[in-house]
Amino acid sequence: MTVSELDSLPTVDEERPSRSMLFVPGSNAAWISTVHVYGADYVMFDLEDSVSLREKDTARLLVREAIASPIWRERSVAVRINAIDTPFFAADLDAVVSAGVSIVRLPMVRDAEMIRDLDAELTRLEEHYGIEPGRTRILAAVESASGVVNAVQIATASPRMWGIALAAYDYVMDMHTVHDAAVDESQLFYARCAILHAARVAKIHCYDVVFSEVNNIEGFLREVAVLKRLGFDGKSLVNPRQIEPLHRALAPTAGEVEHAHRVIVAAQEADRIGLGVVSLDGKMIDSPIIAAAQRTIRLARVSGVDPKAAR
Numbered sequence: 001m002t003v004s005e006l007d008s009l010p011t012v013d014e015e016r017p018s019r020s021m022l023f024v025p026g027s028n029a030a031w032i033s034t035v036h037v038y039g040a041d042y043v044m045f046d047l048e049d050s051v052s053l054r055e056k057d058t059a060r061l062l063v064r065e066a067i068a069s070p071i072w073r074e075r076s077v078a079v080r081i082n083a084i085d086t087p088f089f090a091a092d093l094d095a096v097v098s099a100g101v102s103i104v105r106l107p108m109v110r111d112a113e114m115i116r117d118l119d120a121e122l123t124r125l126e127e128h129y130g131i132e133p134g135r136t137r138i139l140a141a142v143e144s145a146s147g148v149v150n151a152v153q154i155a156t157a158s159p160r161m162w163g164i165a166l167a168a169y170d171y172v173m174d175m176h177t178v179h180d181a182a183v184d185e186s187q188l189f190y191a192r193c194a195i196l197h198a199a200r201v202a203k204i205h206c207y208d209v210v211f212s213e214v215n216n217i218e219g220f221l222r223e224v225a226v227l228k229r230l231g232f233d234g235k236s237l238v239n240p241r242q243i244e245p246l247h248r249a250l251a252p253t254a255g256e257v258e259h260a261h262r263v264i265v266a267a268q269e270a271d272r273i274g275l276g277v278v279s280l281d282g283k284m285i286d287s288p289i290i291a292a293a294q295r296t297i298r299l300a301r302v303s304g305v306d307p308k309a310a311r
């Protein structure tokens, strides 16, 4: 895409929360039938690594039935299909598109060509099944050095791009290192920054890695603090017990919301008297500060932070 085409892209929908994306193994019928109760912003049925080779066909059928069922028909649901160079890719894509999936998560994305190939297949399948052209969006999972280095080209490869996610376990293997959040975060720092920049260039969502130690909530929250500081929109999750702590940690604090409201009031007052810049508590308030305050208020709204309690 050219720079001017990028400018015309819709920005990510900040009115709809996209903090959590919960993996659900596509072969687990019981979890598929109950997962809607946990309150994840997005549920992602998995046909890739959480499904054994023996279960690939059954999982594809289960997930297809689930997406087409009344519970999921009205909701935005994501499915992680198998990688584009596997024998399962074509059947996975056909099944989920025919059932009306909203977001296809493509794992192991190394370059923009893979996204363009997926885009072409989606166009063909949408036409075949009478689905509105362009309705099916793409979430690219970057899991290798090549993917990280090509992140901007991947994120801007198609107007269908909805998001980009970092997948740490395959990435650290490719990098000959390990992901041990208890030690430090330095192994992932470059990759996190690379995909974040790509997401912001393309104006799409950006998802952080899964945290596999489900009983280690303290470690999980340490990692969430890192992604919040860096500016991620959300995190891929493996367990429902991680949803509530993630949402709580990503919500603006009452103090942040209170400050944001004061910034907006100060900006309105400056505007009324014809000033472009004004001071609040001794700090300059200008357009980036106002935009940040507006974002905090939007985030508070989607996070369910009560503005009255925050004031």
Ligand SMILES: CC(C)(COP(=O)(O)OP(=O)(O)OC[C@H]1O[C@@H](n2cnc3c(N)ncnc32)[C@H](O)[C@@H]1OP(=O)(O)O)[C@@H](O)C(=O)NCCC(=O)NCCSC(=O)C[C@@](O)(CC(=O)O)C(=O)O
Pocket (backbone or CB within 6 Å): 022, 023, 024, 025, 031, 032, 035, 046, 049, 050, 107, 141, 143, 165, 166, 167, 168, 169, 170, 171, 209, 210, 212, 214, 236, 238, 239, 240, 241
């Ligand atoms: C982690 C654990 C074993 C823990 O088991 P536990 O037994 O301790 O679970 P509990 O907490 O006791 O469960 C409490 C209640 O929730 C139910 N429940 C649990 N998990 C649920 C769930 N996910 N969905 C719905 N329901 C669920 C359960 O049935 C129970 O219900 P109930 O009995 O009624 O109370 C389990 O969660 C699990 O298997 N997770 C999914 C793992 C998965 O999908 N891996 C693939 C994605 S990563 C990957 O591929 C790497 C990657 O590619 C990533 C990238 O691309 O980003 C890369 O390279 O980095």
Ligand SMILES: [Mg+2]
Pocket (backbone or CB within 6 Å): 049, 107, 143, 167, 169, 170
């Ligand atoms: Mg992986």
